[in-house]
Amino acid sequence: MGLFDKIKKAFTGGNADVPEQQEETTEKYEAGLEKSRQTFGQKINALFANFRTVDEGFFDDLEEMLIESDVGYETALRISDELREEVKLKNVKRSDEVSQVIVEKLVDLYGEAGQDEDNALHFTDNGQPTVFLFVGVNGAGKTTTIGKLAHRYRQAGKKVLLAAGDTFRAGAIEQLQEWGRRVDVPVVASQPGGDPAAVVFDAVKTAQQEHYDILLVDTAGRLQNKVNLMNELEKIKRVIKRELPNAPQEVLLVLDASTGQNALSQAKQFNETTQVSGIVLTKLDGTARGGIVLAIRNELHIPVKLVGLGEKMDDLQDFNPTQFIYGLFKGLIDIPETTDDGTNTSEFKSDSENTQD
Amino acid sequence: MNLAFEGLTERLQNAIGKLRKKGKVTESDVREMMREVRLALLEADVNFTVVKDFVKQVRERAVGAEVLESLTPAQQIVKIVNDELTKTMGEAAVPLNKAPHIPTIIMMVGLQGAGKTTTAGKLANYLIKNEKARPLLIAADVYRPAAVDQLKTIGQQLNVPVFDMGTDHDPVEIVKQGMIQADLQKNDYVIIDTAGRLQIDEKLMTELADIEAEVQPNEILLTVDAMTGQAATEVAKGFNERLNITGVVLTKLDGDTRGGAALSIRAVTGKPIKFTGQGEKLDQLDVFYPDRMANRILGMGDMMSLIEKAQNDFDEKQAAAMAEKIKENSFDFNDFLDQMDQIQKMGPLDEIMKMIPGVANNPAMKNMNISPKEMDHIKAIVYSMTPAEREEPKILNASRKRRLAAGSGRPIQEVNRMIKQFDMSSKMMQQMSKGNMSGMEGLFGNGVQGKLGKMAMSSMARKQKKRKKKRLKNAKRFKS
Known part of the structure; x- marks a missing residue:
């Protein structure tokens, strides 16, 4: 099961991966990442506000969005390349579908890279400090x-x-x-x-x-x-x-x-x-x-x-x-309707107008 | 500033270098080059919109007929890139705002860990050195543990008074009281150190706005870490929305950051970068010159800063205290030591080298790591010599070398290497004192070129001679 599916489950509530006692931490993540998510979410939403068709211009915009999120140039390029393939392969055309594919891909890429990752801190067991x-x-x-x-x-x-x-x-x-x-x-x-x-x-x-x-x-x-x-x-x-x-x-x-x-x-x-x-x-x-x-x-x-x-x-x-990415993409998974995000989008637009002066 | 733009410099050089190889440059060549320039800038964390505008500007100017059909299109394009870089960073250096009546009030703001406290100290030092100022530092960071202690320690090092009221008072009140003290003591500058905060922290941002309303600073300097990524512009925007930011200090520019923040901040906020900080010593604060920075980003070196640095750090006293007798065209270990002292005074060697035109982008210099320790080791070896050995390097035989190794605590190989280095220096100095620059080319791998480079080198040789004359004079007087 890909990380995306796991998160989706967590998000829709029917998941055993996020047990009760972790609820509080999850909230912390959500609160702490409020700002990061807004930026990420706003960006993806803005991207789709301008969306007309899946063409080169769209992937350029996507690339820009990723770079602006500090993922790094190499990673941004890789992601947009892979997405280009994916979109072609699945032959998606509607904006909500494309958005879904993008989020899915991002989450899975993230999960993949961290497969054998050990996020725990280690301690001695021999009585030494x-x-x-x-x-x-x-x-x-x-x-x-x-x-x-x-x-x-x-x-x-x-x-x-x-x-x-x-x-x-x-x-x-x-x-x-x-x-x-x-x-x-x-x-x-x-x-x-x-x-x-x-x-x-x-x-x-x-x-x-x-x-x-x-x-x-x-x-x-x-x-x-x-x-x-x-x-x-x-x-x-x-x-x-x-x-x-x-x-x-x-x-x-x-x-x-x-x-x-x-x-x-x-x-x-x-x-x-x-x-x-x-x-x-x-x-x-x-x-x-x-x-x-x-x-x-x-x-x-x-x-x-x-x-x-x-x-x-x-x-x-x-x-x-898992919680990190859950916090980051909350609101993006499954609900990419542009109507829903009208306010966010206009906010972002005024932001970018400021940027240019 | 030395290493700061290396990655960017290299990539820009490559992009432009491709054009240089072509006799005729077409529009599509320019487009190709600009694509690479765009990537280079993006990788350097330059703000996205800034990159877009920059690329657009350069392309528009570059594809004009008078450029492409000129005899030297590549050079013309380099000039355009240079111009636009300078423009992006703000054309000319902007001095500190001054109050019509003392004190001039400077307030430091920024994120946590950007370097406000250190910069406050550096700024005080800069004002003392350059304007003989009598600044007062106000410790208004009551949140971070020991922030007040940090500022007090810096104050002690600089012999500058620090006003503090501990951590139990409201920062606005502290600043108010501090201003009263500044009035009493007739301080001509007041530098307010505030706590680091996120630009989205309502409560703390209000506190800054209150301080601003209370004392109406002449200068509110936003301190920005040069390593900040795309977030830099948001931070600047956030602070600027709540405060009337008047300028920016870019810190930690000595890291191997690609320095995108330097390029973005001016363009995004419209606020000038006034200073750059590089290094942990309190004298490592420089005025920001956009044109020189552009030169450096393009790997064209920065002779102006180098010459200024050399002038500043050249120790007149040492020279004045010396006297007659000339042993001119000889170069001994005393000269070698003196040379090293002079260089060390100018700052870290690798930093200095990067200012020399042609060296910054020299592949041979790329992996050059000269740590200050190495210099000290070399000096230790020279210090282990007898006066006779220093003046007559030829008498160094194997047994003397072993003694030097033991005396300086360095391996014998290092002693040998040092002597070899000395021989090279000696040869070089002799050639230079004769005004002969041929044979020098190999030294910096074709690095030192052009009239400017030659001028700098011969000026160095002249100075060296002058100092030697004076030292020998002094030595004689000492003996007699």
Whole structure:
């Protein structure tokens, strides 16, 4: 069964894949993705408002829409090519049919690319502390993510330790310490400007000796093309590995969801130095178009594991691909009638008029 | 700015390069080229509508008879692309708005993690350096943990006062009180750091609007991460709807972003980009020049910025403190060290190189990674030399080299490599001091070309000589 069918079922209500206890999370996704969906939905609707016939112009528009959603040029091209085939094959002509085919294709493509994807976070089972290393560019939201995650595990009754590995940026240590106070979790820190690897070493030792369950390691934001800074990151990882051979259990790349195609370069370069095991997509509630999730899946095959859907402490959620796409396409699956979306369409039009001036 | 446009530059170069190979350019050649230009821009996250307009403009101008039938159609088209790029980014640099009476009030706004606080610090530093200003920073980010601490730390580093009231007060009130203090202290600039927020966050956007209403800033700078994708235009639009944005600061331009935001923002919002930030040091803020940026995007280098940088960073004091005796046409390790110091002062080497015409798009330079550490290693080796060795490089034998390796903590291979590099530099300097540029071509892989390039190189050689003269003078005085 394709992902599309699953989602369709979930959407129409008759589905076992979305059990009761997940209802609340689903709502969070829906609320958090409100904006992304509007953009995506508006775009698809606008596309069909101008729809006359399935011709080259239509596919050009489709391509543009996908690019505007940050799915990346390659992916956009691939999708529109495949759709061209599909539409020909199924010989669809009516706009609602075409729309259906498009959504179906998008959802299935998305499902396909993520087939063997493991979206779960991993922990040790041998009594040693579990170590998560957080990496990413400046301002992606590493420290905030750590704070939120610490809160989550603390609530779950785990013994959590934080390591302030960002000794470089002004106020970074204080920021993590403030989070530590808020969620009642100890922080291992040194003086600003100290060797981050040394801090991490101390933290690992403390975690081992005092039997912490989870150690979350913060690092300074760095642009992926700074060789010396990337080497520093490698060293930090090496230090962890030397003390705890199975650690870090997760190397999480924190990505700002409003990042464009540079996200791919970030993922690639960070992956080369630290073997990223998963992605945390932050600020997905705001400007995100969701497209980058598709791009990351298609081109990098690094699973998204956590998403930030808001400012509150518990707005950091495990990434659930089914729920994500459900949230993204809600309102598009099965109801593509243009009459229904008249308001949306005109809104979008005025938007694009603004764009041009 | 160095690496920022590399991907875009390369693709544009390829697209245009195809035209260059043709003697006669037809309309369909132009169409083909523009297709590739369009893709290149889209891949660089340039806003969709901007790309459309841009392509349309260039095509219209390029297919005109006077272009296609001219003797050098490819060059003409490059010029058109360059013109249009410049136009898209706003023609000329726009200076900061000033208040008629002090203080000039600058307010920083933007999304979370865009770099407002860092940029506030950089801006304070820029104003001090260039206008001998006495700025006051106001910490109005009461939401993000330790944001106030961050600004205070930056204030300490720059020796700039920071006004804060902790995190328990309303930002509007904080700004109000801060302004009173600025009046008392007669600060000529006030820079307000606000919390990052989404442009769709009603409550927080209202807060910004309240601050604006309260103090009527002369300048509201939207800070935008250069790596932002298509969302950049929406963000700019959202902020502009609620606030009277007067300009944009583009941050993190030193990443390998393709920098589409730089091209889109001006066109979409009509607001000028005033500064660009690249790097984490507080002096890494540059005025944005659309024309120079266009040159750089097209891989034509940016001699103007390079020359300015060299002038700024050239240490007059060091020169003034030195004296006589000339050992001119020799080049020893002291010169080598001096050369490296001068270059390092200008900024990261790979960044500098990208400003030299022809180097930016040189395939040989593509994989060039010069990390600041490497430079330091080379310097460590030179520092491990005796004065005699520095002046007389020829006496370096195997045993001396081993000592250098041990002294600097670098492997012997690196010492050897360094000496080889020195020999090359030495040869190059000697040639240049004779004004002979032949034989230099190979050095940058045909990179340094044209009159401008030659001018820059000989100016470099002249400066080098001058400094050496002065250093030797000083050395003598020191001895006597």
